[in-house]
Amino acid sequence: xxxxxxxxxxxxxxxxxxxxxxxxxxxxxxxxxxxxxxxxxxxxxxxxxxxxxxxxxxxxxxxxxxxxxxxxxxxxxxxxxxxxxxxxxxxxxxxxxxxxxxxxxxxxxxxxxxxxxxxxxxxxxxxxxxxxxxxxxxxxxxxxxxxxxxxxxxxxxxxxxxxxxxxxxxxxxxxxxxxxxxxxxxxxxxxxxxxxxxxxxxxxxxxxxxxxxxxxxxxxxxxxxxxxxxxxxxxxxxxxxxxxxxxxxxxxxxxxxxxxxxxxxxxxxxxxxxxxxxxxxxxxxxxxxxxxxxxxxxxxxxxxxxxxxxxxxxxxxxxxxxxxxxxxxxxxxxxxxxxxxxxxxxxxxxxxxxxxxxxxxxxxxxxxxxxxxxxxxxxxxxxxxxxxxxxxxxxxxxxxxxxxxxxxxxxxxxxxxxxxxxxxxxxxxxxxxxxxxxxxxxxxxxxxxxxxxxxxxxxxxxxxxxxxxxxxxxxxxxxxxxxxxxx
Numbered sequence: 001x002x003x004x005x006x007x008x009x010x011x012x013x014x015x016x017x018x019x020x021x022x023x024x025x026x027x028x029x030x031x032x033x034x035x036x037x038x039x040x041x042x043x044x045x046x047x048x049x050x051x052x053x054x055x056x057x058x059x060x061x062x063x064x065x066x067x068x069x070x071x072x073x074x075x076x077x078x079x080x081x082x083x084x085x086x087x088x089x090x091x092x093x094x095x096x097x098x099x100x101x102x103x104x105x106x107x108x109x110x111x112x113x114x115x116x117x118x119x120x121x122x123x124x125x126x127x128x129x130x131x132x133x134x135x136x137x138x139x140x141x142x143x144x145x146x147x148x149x150x151x152x153x154x155x156x157x158x159x160x161x162x163x164x165x166x167x168x169x170x171x172x173x174x175x176x177x178x179x180x181x182x183x184x185x186x187x188x189x190x191x192x193x194x195x196x197x198x199x200x201x202x203x204x205x206x207x208x209x210x211x212x213x214x215x216x217x218x219x220x221x222x223x224x225x226x227x228x229x230x231x232x233x234x235x236x237x238x239x240x241x242x243x244x245x246x247x248x249x250x251x252x253x254x255x256x257x258x259x260x261x262x263x264x265x266x267x268x269x270x271x272x273x274x275x276x277x278x279x280x281x282x283x284x285x286x287x288x289x290x291x292x293x294x295x296x297x298x299x300x301x302x303x304x305x306x307x308x309x310x311x312x313x314x315x316x317x318x319x320x321x322x323x324x325x326x327x328x329x330x331x332x333x334x335x336x337x338x339x340x341x342x343x344x345x346x347x348x349x350x351x352x353x354x355x356x357x358x359x360x361x362x363x364x365x366x367x368x369x370x371x372x373x374x375x376x377x378x379x380x381x382x383x384x385x386x387x388x389x390x391x392x393x394x395x396x397x398x399x400x401x402x403x404x405x406x407x408x409x410x411x412x413x414x415x416x417x418x419x420x421x422x423x424x425x426x427x428x429x430x431x432x433x434x435x436x437x438x439x440x441x442x443x444x445x446x447x448x449x450x451x452x453x454x455x456x457x458x459x460x461x462x463x464x465x466x467x468x469x470x471x472x473x474x475x476x477x478x479x480x481x482x483x484x485x486x487x
Contacts (some may be wrong), residue, residue: 078194268469291458
């Protein structure tokens, strides 16, 4: 029996991996919900029928957009992706309007409702909403996807087919419809029962073979074999363990959240990063640390470090767009360092060291065990796997201009889940701009205007290293001379 998962006609795994199963199960609980979302601002309102047609074509090209998850009645087989015989495009592709004044603030408030709501796990796990009524005749899209389908980088690849490289390209014939699959939970359970003897035999042979190989290594080189196990265990402890003491200011959790965002020209952050000998990611994390320092200081609770988790992409060019291929790196975020250049260097040093850990993917290694645990236990573990107050993700999208149904994408804001953390921050680089979107638990961040101002000022500290570049508020207005800002 092979351990390699079977692939469907599109090259995507038919079975959910253990990590994907955990994320799928978490969708039912607001504390473990794992939706990821992209909010795009368009320069004009696209024609509705043309917009809808783009997603119809995408769902024919990318099989996962027409697939739902079938869970076996009893766990005799892994859950499986199947083409939904009841697929209804009009359920997944929607339209709505925002109230005046039709700014990003109103769009993000609408997006928050979707992020806090459960997905229908009996259907394909995504939706695309065209938002009309923005000021100046503009519009927005809200692309919502379950993390069980893919991660942020995979999502970029998965939705690539909805975009054009010009405003009005020549129309193409739509691909054929995928063949629906009728597979019930009982059917999948019976398939698992029928394959159980072979699976047990294959697993037993795999265990025995692994044990034999391990025994051979121990006999030939006992010192190296034992030290290798010890080294991996110590690496796993460093990966899983908290990198710093939690912030006393960010400790509370609730079910209410809010999102703020800023815009930065890509060239400005690139210059600042290079001036300090770092990367875009180093400068991004240093700017976030600056924002957190300012917020803590303003609240009268200064701290030197706090635990921050940074997802690291493990996806190779050969990996399909579906599924999750990332690992978390735990940092002792150096928020107490005032000098932004020194802060960038401190971040870079930690990231370099953490990326080299042998057990960087230890969560993936233990996921098969976690996937067997009851839901109540998984809820109690939310946030404890990464041991962080803040998660910060970096997702590059498209370098050039892109269009959807005749409308140009001007900005792209990323919203991520809050798996037991106080804040999820996402950097999106697209079409010459960087957006930084901070979604936070309102029980942890209680002074919303103050945090918005700190977010802006924290990144301005870093941008000043490269010249006169400055961040621009996207979801709020710039502070006035008295330090207040309109929301």
